[in-house]
Each structure stands twice: as structure tokens, then as C-alpha cells.
Amino acid sequence: QSALTQPASVSGSPGQSITISCTGTSSDVGGYNFVSWYQQHPGKAPKLLIYEVSNRPSGVPDRFSGSKSGNTASLTISGLQAEDEADYFCSSYARNSTLFGGGTKLTVL
Amino acid sequence: EVQLVESGGGLVKPGGSLRLSCAASGFSFRTYGMNWVRQAPGKGLEWVSSISTLSSYIYYADSLKGRFTISRDNAKNSLYLQMNSLRAEDTGVYYCARDRRDTTDSFDMWGQGTMVTVSS
Numbered sequence A: 001q002s003a004l005t006q007p008a009s010v011s012g013s014p015g016q017s018i019t020i021s022c023t024g025t026s027s028d029v030g031g032y033n034f035v036s037w038y039q040q041h042p043g044k045a046p047k048l049l050i051y052e053v054s055n056r057p058s059g060v061p062d063r064f065s066g067s068k069s070g071n072t073a074s075l076t077i078s079g080l081q082a083e084d085e086a087d088y089f090c091s092s093y094a095r096n097s098t099l100f101g102g103g104t105k106l107t108v109l
Numbered sequence B: 001e002v003q004l005v006e007s008g009g010g011l012v013k014p015g016g017s018l019r020l021s022c023a024a025s026g027f028s029f030r031t032y033g034m035n036w037v038r039q040a041p042g043k044g045l046e047w048v049s050s051i052s053t054l055s056s057y058i059y060y061a062d063s064l065k066g067r068f069t070i071s072r073d074n075a076k077n078s079l080y081l082q083m084n085s086l087r088a089e090d091t092g093v094y095y096c097a098r099d100r101r102d103t104t105d106s107f108d109m110w111g112q113g114t115m116v117t118v119s120s
Helices: none
Strands: A009-012 A018-023 A035-040 A047-050 A064-069 A072-077 A086-093 A098-100 A104-108 B003-007 B010-012 B018-025 B034-039 B045-051 B058-060 B068-073 B078-083 B092-099 B107-110 B114-118
Touching: A009 A018, A018 A086, A018 A104, A035 A064, A047 A064, A047 B107, A072 A086, A086 B045, A098 B045, B003 B092, B003 B107, B018 B034, B018 B092, B018 B114, B034 B068, B034 B078, B034 B107, B045 B068, B045 B078, B045 B092, B058 B068
Parallel strands: A009 A104, B010 B114
Antiparallel strands: A018 A072, A035 A047, A035 A086, A064 A072, A086 A098, A086 A104, B003 B018, B018 B078, B034 B045, B034 B092, B045 B058, B068 B078, B092 B107, B092 B114
């Protein structure tokens, strides 16, 4: 069970859009439409942003969107805001287990 | 208030044991699958274990090699993690997390976490 691959860091200016990738294999990301994304601010618990590739729980702004192509999933944040600065983790169902990505630190410049 | 509250963390010597607890409130605990997820200091998230509503299905991360045991008591609205033969690499914050309703693919509620430190 190897972790999913995410870039260590991304950055963007307020109002811009950024995309974070999450690469797995055909046994996890590519094999199921069960990719989720979580946001974690320092010292806080993770918060679910996206489930089943592209669905948002109630209360999550539509600035956050998800997609998937093959073995790679993506999280796009449009109209960046200062409060979006946080760590972002992807996850995927993988046959009776859950794999997480290593996390991406988003810096809002 | 809808919440999960973990407890039981602390400092333990290598080879020792700890039992973590997670108290659920504000929702029908017995109708949700539950999980433990950990995070080493400064590192990413790692799924540890999951348990279905009636404890019929229990799964663990391969890396644990049988050292941890997950359980739940629906009458007490509580989730547990018994950790044995602890190693330094088990150090981190342990979160309990609720499955999204009727699914096992994402976690829609998390506790605040409890810190486990394994050190001599």
C-alpha cells in the first residue's frame, strides 16, 4: 500500500486558480471513483472538501472542484482566498483500505 | 453538539501498550462506520483501521502487522484502538473519523486527535 503522489507545495495569488494533482495506480485512483480531498489548517483536524471525485459536502464553497483522468485526480481551487492557505490531502479507496497522498502545502502569496 | 472526542494518548516506552478511545455524540453512532487515522509530526495522513457498524467488517493497514486492534461499543457510543508492541514510528496524532453515511470511501467528521509519543 504505497501512498498517493502529490506535489509538496503549490502557490498562488488571491483571486487566481490553482490545481493540485494526486497520482495513484489502477488499483486505487484509477480503479474506483472514490477519490476524496481534505483540507487541514495547522493544528486542526482535516476537513472533507470533495468526495467521490467531484462531489462537495454541504457548506463547502463551489470554488473547490475535483476531477479525475486515469490514475490521476485533481483538486482545483478558483478565486484563491487567504483562508485557503493550508495543507491538502487526497485519498482513494483501495480494496478494503484507504490510501492518502503525502499532502500539498498551499501558500497564498 | 455533533462531535468526536478522542482520549487515551500519552507517552509510552517502546514495546508498551496504549488504548485510545473516541466518544461520539450528537449523531446515531451505531449507524456509521468508523476509522482511525494517524499523522506523524510534520507528516501526512495515514489510515490505520476501519470498523463497520456492527463490527462485522474490520480492516487494518498492512504496515501494522497485527499490533493494533479496533473495536466499538455502540451502547456506549464509543470507538477504541488497542495498540500493542508500540514503536517509535507509531508516534503521532491519532484521529477517529466517521465514514460518510452508507459509504466507506470518505470521512466526513473528525475528532480533534490525541497525541501518542513512543519514546524511551
